[in-house]
Amino acid sequence: MMQIFSLSFCFAFLAFGQVAEEGQLKTDEHLMLVRANCTPCHSEKLITQNRGTEDEWRALIRWMQKTQGLWQIPSDSEQKIVAYLAKNYPPSPNRRRKPIPPDQMPPSPAPPPDGL
Numbered sequence: 086m087m088q089i090f091s092l093s094f095c096f097a098f099l100a101f102g103q104v105a106e107e108g109q110l111k112t113d114e115h116l117m118l119v120r121a122n123c124t125p126c127h128s129e130k131l132i133t134q135n136r137g138t139e140d141e142w143r144a145l146i147r148w149m150q151k152t153q154g155l156w157q158i159p160s161d162s163e164q165k166i167v168a169y170l171a172k173n174y175p176p177s178p179n180r181r182r183k184p185i186p187p188d189q190m191p192p193s194p195a196p197p198p199d200g201l
């Protein structure tokens with residue numbers, strides 16, 4: 086009985102752990118550097134829902150430095166941060182599906198308009 090109890094406690098803990106992880110920065114080299122410089126002002130989720138190349142992430146950093154009060158980051162640290170971001174949050178391919186070719190479309194239930 087005790088075993089069953091502790092097993093279900095384990096599962097509850099696992100499920101909770103997964104929910105808490107959503108939107109969090111991925112564990113990888115330089116994560117702590119990224120956390121230290123990128124999460125004092127806004128949530129990690131704002132970062133994880135964005136995508137870009139190294140140049141695009143660097144441009145975003147410049148924009149925050151110019152307009153949002155982000156501090157100067159030493160260039161070797163900045164390079165590590167940008168590399169982490171471009172590796173874990175690279176540009177995403179267009180996720181919209183291609184249109185279905187007309188010959189594979191189901192027949193239209195509506196009668197064609199007059200003249201067709």
Ligand code: HEC
Nearest residue numbers: 122123124125126127131132135146149153154155156166
């Ligand atoms: C000094 C505060 C500050 C720090 C530190 C900071 N940011 Fe920001 N960032 C902002 C503000 C302010 C915004 C605009 C938020 C909004 O529009 O709600 C923003 C917006 C963003 C956005 C969203 C841009 C968009 O187009 O919507 C991303 C992604 C981002 N920051 C990533 C980062 C990364 C990566 C770092 C670390 C290098 C970082 N931020 C560090 C202040 C900061």
